[in-house]
Amino acid sequence: xKPGWLLLGLLVLGFTSxxxxxxxxxxxxxxxxxxxxxxxxxxxxxxxxGMPVLPSDNPFSQEGIYLGRxxxxxxxxxxxxxxxxxxxxxQEYAFAEPQRLSKGINGLQVGRNASSLFNLAYSRKFxxxxxxxxxxxxxxxxxxxxxxxxxxxxxxxKRLARTDRYIEYFDKAFGSKPNVxxxxxxxxxxxxxxxxxxxxxxxxxxxxxSMLSDDEKRGALLFNGLVNFDVVTGLTTGADCFHCHGxxxxxxxxxDMGGIANNGLDGNFADKGYGAxxxxxxxxxxxxxxxxxxxxxxxxxxxxxxxxxxxxxxxxYSDNVNYLSPTISPMMAAHGNRQLKLTAEQxxxxxxxxxxxxxxxxxxxxxxxxxxxx
Amino acid sequence: MKKLNKWVGMLAIxxxxxxxxxxxxxxxVDPPVVNDKPGVELNVAALWDxxxxxxxxxxxxxxxxxxxxxxxxxxxMIVSKLRLVKEDDTEVxxxxxxxxxxxxKQRTKFKYEVPVGKYKALRFTLGLDSAxxxxxxxxxxxxxxxxxNLTGMHWGWAGGYxxxxxxxxxxxxxxxxxxxxxxxxxxxxxxxxxxxxxxGAVLGAATLEVKDKAITxxxxxxxxxxxxxxxxxxxxxxxxxxxxxxxxxxxxxxGNLKLYSAFEIxxx
Numbered sequence: 032x033k034p035g036w037l038l039l040g041l042l043v044l045g046f047t048s049x050x051x052x053x054x055x056x057x058x059x060x061x062x063x064x065x066x067x068x069x070x071x072x073x074x075x076x077x078x079x080x081g082m083p084v085l086p087s088d089n090p091f092s093q094e095g096i097y098l099g100r101x102x103x104x105x106x107x108x109x110x111x112x113x114x115x116x117x118x119x120x121x122q123e124y125a126f127a128e129p130q131r132l133s134k135g136i137n138g139l140q141v142g143r144n145a146s147s148l149f150n151l152a153y154s155r156k157f158x159x160x161x162x163x164x165x166x167x168x169x170x171x172x173x174x175x176x177x178x179x180x181x182x183x184x185x186x187x188x189k190r191l192a193r194t195d196r197y198i199e200y201f202d203k204a205f206g207s208k209p210n211v212x213x214x215x216x217x218x219x220x221x222x223x224x225x226x227x228x229x230x231x232x233x234x235x236x237x238x239x240x241s242m243l244s245d246d247e248k249r250g251a252l253l254f255n256g257l258v259n260f261d262v263v264t265g266l267t268t269g270a271d272c273f274h275c276h277g278x279x280x281x282x283x284x285x286x287d288m289g290g291i292a293n294n295g296l297d298g299n300f301a302d303k304g305y306g307a308x309x310x311x312x313x314x315x316x317x318x319x320x321x322x323x324x325x326x327x328x329x330x331x332x333x334x335x336x337x338x339x340x341x342x343x344x345x346x347x348y349s350d351n352v353n354y355l356s357p358t359i360s361p362m363m364a365a366h367g368n369r370q371l372k373l374t375a376e377q378x379x380x381x382x383x384x385x386x387x388x389x390x391x392x393x394x395x396x397x398x399x400x401x402x403x404x405x
Numbered sequence: 406m407k408k409l410n411k412w413v414g415m416l417a418i419x420x421x422x423x424x425x426x427x428x429x430x431x432x433x434v435d436p437p438v439v440n441d442k443p444g445v446e447l448n449v450a451a452l453w454d455x456x457x458x459x460x461x462x463x464x465x466x467x468x469x470x471x472x473x474x475x476x477x478x479x480x481x482m483i484v485s486k487l488r489l490v491k492e493d494d495t496e497v498x499x500x501x502x503x504x505x506x507x508x509x510k511q512r513t514k515f516k517y518e519v520p521v522g523k524y525k526a527l528r529f530t531l532g533l534d535s536a537x538x539x540x541x542x543x544x545x546x547x548x549x550x551x552x553x554n555l556t557g558m559h560w561g562w563a564g565g566y567x568x569x570x571x572x573x574x575x576x577x578x579x580x581x582x583x584x585x586x587x588x589x590x591x592x593x594x595x596x597x598x599x600x601x602x603x604x605g606a607v608l609g610a611a612t613l614e615v616k617d618k619a620i621t622x623x624x625x626x627x628x629x630x631x632x633x634x635x636x637x638x639x640x641x642x643x644x645x646x647x648x649x650x651x652x653x654x655x656x657x658x659x660g661n662l663k664l665y666s667a668f669e670i671x672x673x
Contacts, residue, residue, distance in 0.1 A: 081543035081554050153554050257645055274588075277560045278553065285557025287479040287509050288570060313461035357584065361478050361572040364586030365643045 064206035066092030075152060076228045079236075080279050083152035085223070086167070089216045094204035097402070099221025101200065102214055104401040107190050109180035111136050116173065116218075119145045122399050125325035125390075126225065131336035139178035142302070144336035147329045149227040149393060150322060153280055159334040161291050161319045162308045166219040171211075184211050225399060227324045230390040236279050243387065250384025253377055258366045267371050270348065270381060274362045275320045281388060282322035291317045292360040295352035302335060306358075316358050327389045345381055349373040443615050444518045445489065447499070447527075449625045451480060451508040458629055460509045464579060468634045475587060475638065477573040480508040480629075483550065483558050483566050485533050489519055489623075490526040490601070492612060497524075503533075505550035505558065516620065523612040525604055527625060527670060531662075532568035532597035539565055567592045571629075575638045587642040591655055596646050598659050605672035613673055624671055631665035632658060 069091035075083060089095075102108065104117040119133040119141075120126040126148035133141040143159050157163040163172070173179040174187065191197045191209035198209060205213040235242045235251070243251060255277070256269020275289035276282055283289040291305050293316040300306070306315030318334045332338040338347065353359070354368040373381070393399075451458040453465045464474035484504050488496040499517040506513055532538070533551075542553040551566070553559025558567045569591040574584045602625065605611030615621045636658070644651040644658070661667065 078543055081545070081552055082547045083554065084547045257647070257651075259648070273560060280554070283557055284554050285481075287507070288481070288557035288572075290557065311461065355583070359584070359586075361574050361586035362588050364574065364584060365588040366586070368583070368585060 064202055064204075066094045066204055068092055069096065074224050074226060076226065079228055079233060080150070080153060085152060086165070086219065089167070089219055091220055091224070092204055094200060095217050095220040096224055097221075098197075098200040098204045099217035099219070100399070101196065101402055102218055103221055104403055107194065108174055108182060108187060109136050110182045110186075114180060116170075117401055119179075120148050122396075122401075123394050124328050125149055125227065125394060127329040129330065131331045131339075133179075135176065135179040136181050141176075141178055143334050144331060146319075147321065147325060148222060149225045149324060150280055150282075151225060152223045153284055154282075155284060156286050156291065156319055159318045160304045160308050161286060161317075162305075166222045167215045170215050170218045170222075187211055187214075225393075227390040227393040229392040230324060231387040232281070232324070233279075233390070235387065244383070246380050246383040247387055248384075249377070249380035250382070253373075253381050254384055258371065260369070265372075266374065266377075270371055270373065270377075271362070271366065272323075272348075272381075275360070276323045280322055281324055283320055289360065289362055290320055292320050292362070293317050293356055293358045294320075294348075295354060295356050295359050295363055296333060296337070296347070298353050298356050304334065313358055316356060323385060324388050325390055325393065326385050328394065341382055341385065342378070345373070345378050349378060441618060442518050443521045443617050444516055444620045445499075445524075445613070445615060445623050446620050447515045447517070447623050447625055449506050449508075449513045449515075449627065451627050451629050453628075453630045455628075458508060464576065465630070467575070467636070467638060468630050469637050471577075471637050471639065473575050473577060473638050474579055475573055475575045475633070477509075477571070477629075479570060479572040481556065481558055481567075482506040482531065482569045483533065483556070484529045484531055484568075485537070486599075487529045488527070489524045489613075490528055492523050492525050496528065503550045505556045507556070519615055521615055521617050523614050525612050526608055527602045527604075527623070528600065529602075530597060530599050531591070531659075532594075533566055534597075535594045538594060538597075542566075565592055565594075568596060571632075575642060577639065585638075585642060587638060588645075589643070589655070589658065590645045591659065592646045593652075595652075596655055596659060598662065600662070600668055602668045602670050604670045611672035613670075626669045626671070628665070628667045628669065631667040632661050634661055634665050636661075 071082070071085060071091060074091065104115050106112045106115045106118075108115060113136050119128050121128050124147070128145045131144060133145045135141055146159060151157070151166060155164065157166065157169045158172075163169040171184070174182050175184070188209070188211050191201070191211070191214065194209070201207050201209045201213055204217060207213050231242060240248050240251070253270045254272045256271065258271045259268045260266070261268065274283070275292055297316060300316040303315045305317040306312065308314070326341065330338070330340060332341070332344045338344045349371045352363060352370060354364060458477060458480070460477050460480070464476050467473040467475050482505070484506065486502045487499045487504050488502065489499065490496055497519050499515070499519070504515060537551070542551065542559045545551040548555060550556065553566070558570060559565070560567065567590050569589075571587070571589040573587045575587050576584060601608070603610065604613050613621055613623060641654045644655045646652055646655045
């Protein structure tokens with residue numbers, strides 16, 4: 032072979048080798064797909080809660096939401112195909128579960144109580160320790176955790192790719208073959224649609240007292256009142272719940288305004304919570320403050336499920352706050368480090384008001400149910 | 406002939422290198438920043454004795470007869486009618502005039518287009534007009550400074566915004582193990598305050614010049630120690646601006662802002 036031909040051949044190679052392999056799925060030209068757009072204003076009650084900030088690169092589609100719903104309830108996402116996301120996040124319990132600590136595959140125990148799931152579009156931190164900022168990232172954690180679903184992503188990708196319904200729906204929703212990246216986007220779409228907005232509290236807020244019974248009214252005033260001890264009776268007229276559980280969503284969305292807080296459970300932290308994520312001692316014992324919507328059905332309560340009943344929770348805030356806890360929320364310590372000492376009647380009123388936050392329509396909405404159940 | 410083959414061989418190696426290298430896509434290069442319009446960038450800084458305020462680290466000595474120590478957890482503000490003042494006293498509204506400043510989140514830099522010219526002061530209102538304060542908080546876009554879900558500065562229940570929220574802890578001494586809470590929330594219509602912050606020490610002493618096709622930096626300092634000057638936290642560390650005692654305490658704190666010139670724009 033003459034050297035000139037060799038040189039020419041190499042130059043041709045230089046110009047042609049940059050063409051992408053048409054069979055390479057990462058560079059696949061999307062098939063013809065026509066996802067049906069879903070207007071976010073049909074999902075979110077803008078008049079009640081305002082418009083949330085939504086991921087701009089993952090617009091809602093009917094196909095995407097349905098795909099996410101299937102994935103949420105599909106046990107093939109776990110290593111031994113025994114549990115799904117829906118196994119620990121049950122709709123009738125506002126997507127929490129009545130277990131102190133959840134169990135993963137093979138009965139392995141999870142370290143924390145399963146969080147309820149709703150109005151996630153209005154949250155900016157996820158998990159009890161606020162370690163995730165997006166739902167898209169969040170979903171990969173329980174899927175891969177050894178004591179939860181214990182799955183590996185390559186194996187999951189293979190499983191999805193050989194399942195007919197996913198071949199069909201990944202194409203419909205994203206114009207792609209099944210893959211874990213679009214899986215997380217589909218789950219994100221479904222999770223964002225979990226909107227709880229139809230409780231009696233939602234009708235009452237921000238002050239239609241005529242909708243409440245006398246007992247509930249007293250509870251509402253305690254809930255939303257500042258701590259103020261009467262000099263004669265020694266009783267407080269307010270329990271100041273609203274600083275951390277206030278507003279139309281009964282939660283504080285700003286992580287620095289009570290959205291992540293130490294509520295005086297412990298003096299020493301077996302679970303460092305947010306502090307374990309940031310490494311900052313000042314963050315030890317801080318956990319995400321949940322919305323109180325559907326609180327009647329989301330027990331056991333707190334990150335470790337230590338309180339079995341709502342009465343125990345109220346007792347904690349009334350009588351047992353550990354004001355010596357080194358990172359206690361300034362908003363709790365602002366009460367002069369004095370226990371509220373609510374009376375039995377006050378506790379009952381507070382509980383009655385909390386019960387108005389149960390959204391039965393959400394708990395039974397067929398759009399959120401297991402699509403595999405006939 | 407041997408020499409020619411050597412050259413061809415070298416060319417072949419070069420061509421191979423080219424074929425390998427040319428497959429790598431060029432890394433994205435940010436286009437050079439071109440400001441085609443004049444503007445300013447406000448940089449609002451919270452300071453304590455001239456040093457940047459830190460959050461949940463260190464204790465700041467409180468400027469009061471009792472040597473108390475404070476630590477900050479959270480610090481946000483809602484301002485309105487944010488505007489620059491020209492030499493002839495005409496005003497230029499910055500954006501729609503509303504801004505949410507959050508020192509902990511470092512949401513403290515804001516760019517605005519403004520006309521070319523010389524400016525002598527910044528004016529703003531800490532808080533909101535009553536109609537906006539008690540209006541529907543859901544009317545605002547998802548990322549608007551008045552969207553309460555974004556800022557956490559609207560609690561709905563009282564039908565209004567928190568204009569300034571400062572939360573933290575204090576101690577009687579550095580060896581005190583007993584941390585107490587400090588929660589200073591400015592709210593309600595009667596707590597709205599207007600401010601004029603001159604460029605330099607006094608109005609007219611200096612100006613900021615905004616030139617064409619350039620962004621002029623505007624440093625705005627908030628001396629938080631001046632806000633708390635003379636306050637004995639052991640006596641008063643909580644105010645939600647309501648009730649006789651807490652309202653009076655907040656009036657005193659807001660008075661400090663003007664009395665001790667807590668806001669400052671250093672001369673350029």
